[in-house]
Amino acid sequence: MQVILNRMSEYQIYTLPNGIRIAHKRVQNTKIVHCGIMFDIGSRDELPHQAGLAHFWEHMAFKGTKKRKSYHIINSLESVGGELNAYTTKEKICFYASVLDEYFVRAIDLLSDIAFQSTFPEKQLELERGVILEEMSMYLDSPEDAIQDEFDSIIFPKHAMGVNILGTTESVKGFKREDFQRFIAENLDTERTVLSIVGNISFEKAVKVVERFLKDVPVVKTGRKRSAPNEYVPQNIRVKKDNNQAQVAIGSPSFSLSDSKRLPFFALVNLLGGPGMNSRFNLSLREKYGLVYQIEASLVSYSDTGLFSILFGTDHDNLNKAFKLVWKELNALKNKKLGSLQLKTLKDQLKGQLAMAEESKQGYMLMMAKSILDLGYVEPLQEIFSDIDRISAEGLQDLAMEAFNADYLSTLVYN
Numbered sequence: 001m002q003v004i005l006n007r008m009s010e011y012q013i014y015t016l017p018n019g020i021r022i023a024h025k026r027v028q029n030t031k032i033v034h035c036g037i038m039f040d041i042g043s044r045d046e047l048p049h050q051a052g053l054a055h056f057w058e059h060m061a062f063k064g065t066k067k068r069k070s071y072h073i074i075n076s077l078e079s080v081g082g083e084l085n086a087y088t089t090k091e092k093i094c095f096y097a098s099v100l101d102e103y104f105v106r107a108i109d110l111l112s113d114i115a116f117q118s119t120f121p122e123k124q125l126e127l128e129r130g131v132i133l134e135e136m137s138m139y140l141d142s143p144e145d146a147i148q149d150e151f152d153s154i155i156f157p158k159h160a161m162g163v164n165i166l167g168t169t170e171s172v173k174g175f176k177r178e179d180f181q182r183f184i185a186e187n188l189d190t191e192r193t194v195l196s197i198v199g200n201i202s203f204e205k206a207v208k209v210v211e212r213f214l215k216d217v218p219v220v221k222t223g224r225k226r227s228a229p230n231e232y233v234p235q236n237i238r239v240k241k242d243n244n245q246a247q248v249a250i251g252s253p254s255f256s257l258s259d260s261k262r263l264p265f266f267a268l269v270n271l272l273g274g275p276g277m278n279s280r281f282n283l284s285l286r287e288k289y290g291l292v293y294q295i296e297a298s299l300v301s302y303s304d305t306g307l308f309s310i311l312f313g314t315d316h317d318n319l320n321k322a323f324k325l326v327w328k329e330l331n332a333l334k335n336k337k338l339g340s341l342q343l344k345t346l347k348d349q350l351k352g353q354l355a356m357a358e359e360s361k362q363g364y365m366l367m368m369a370k371s372i373l374d375l376g377y378v379e380p381l382q383e384i385f386s387d388i389d390r391i392s393a394e395g396l397q398d399l400a401m402e403a404f405n406a407d408y409l410s411t412l413v414y415n
Contacts, residue, residue: 030200050183151309257301358381
């Protein structure tokens with residue numbers, strides 16, 4: 001057995017002859033095993049007439065395979081207290097499960113089946129079409145969700161990255177069984193597929209079980225090349241909406257996963273509007289002035305681009321004041337570098353958040369698969385801490401000057 005160990009031996013990788021990689025991390029003192037199959041396929045890989053097809057595939061995978069009907073898929077793990085789920089992003093589709101370790105074989109059997117043997121039965125397709133159209137209506141009725149999707153189209157114009165993952169009403173209504181089969185044939189690459197496992201299961205057992213169910217999957221190489229978004233032009237758009245609140249999105253394209261500026265900029269964004277109640281936006285707009293219930297700043301990095309965004313809702317009468325306070329915080333980071341204590345606090349908080357996130361075994365399983373697909377490895381937490389320690393106040397100020405340029409940022413307002 002040819003095994004690749006990572007630098008800190010925290011996880012192991014085994015590659016099947018067909019190119020599918022098994023990523024494994026053994027965790028003692030747990031009865032639960034988390035496992036998932038992740039494809040390097042997402043909504044950005046859709047052609048214009050395929051908008052929403054990746055997400056629809058995710059739904060249809062649960063609706064029937066060559067050896068299971070929908071009921072049997074739903075009941076297989078639920079009946080023993082397990083969980084089965086899936087999600088679609090711009091760049092990934094993942095099917096995953098959490099079960100008692102005694103049902104590990106059952107989980108791998110089921111995941112392999114829905115991931116590679118879906119039959120897309122016509123009757124179920126029509127039923128699920130209605131479910132997705134209702135999901136779309138739910139998002140459209142939620143302005144805080146709708147503005148995020150529309151903002152993507154501003155940041156990534158004329159590109160699949162800017163299209164709603166759910167697709168359009170027209171596209172969803174038109175999909176047929178052969179559309180799913182064609183999309184999978186065009187995009188599924190066994191060398192861009194990872195089965196990730198975290199739990200108290202030995203590596204030898206994990207490989208043996210996975211080989212049993214995946215060794216006969218044929219080798220598929222698509223040679224697909226993704227095109228990067230490159231037509232961004234800053235815009236300031238106001239849309240009249242009959243909502244109780246004004247909704248605001250501010251942002252721009254940002255740093256990709258492989259960009260050396262990504263981590264320090266992530267730290268800067270975390271300082272502004274991360275999950276901590278002590279973020280600068282929260283302390284100002286919520287705690288001091290009471291203008292918002294929630295305000296967040298985020299950086300989402302993809303393989304060849306990224307998205308920096310600030311999102312909040314406020315009373316229509318408070319909109320201008322909220323804007324001024326947001327720009328006050330952005331300009332403060334541009335005009336004055338952090339003091340030594342502020343910098344240390346920022347680093348300590350970020351380290352703590354990352355360490356706590358890694359405590360989630362399911363979260364680690366999903367992160368491990370994604371990181372291997374995107375980067376080829378999982379960076380040990382201690383190495384990330386070392387990278388954080390190297391962040392300088394001068395570097396953060398330079399990033400603020402670069403990223404918080406008013407002429408580069410776009411704004412979308414529902415008012």
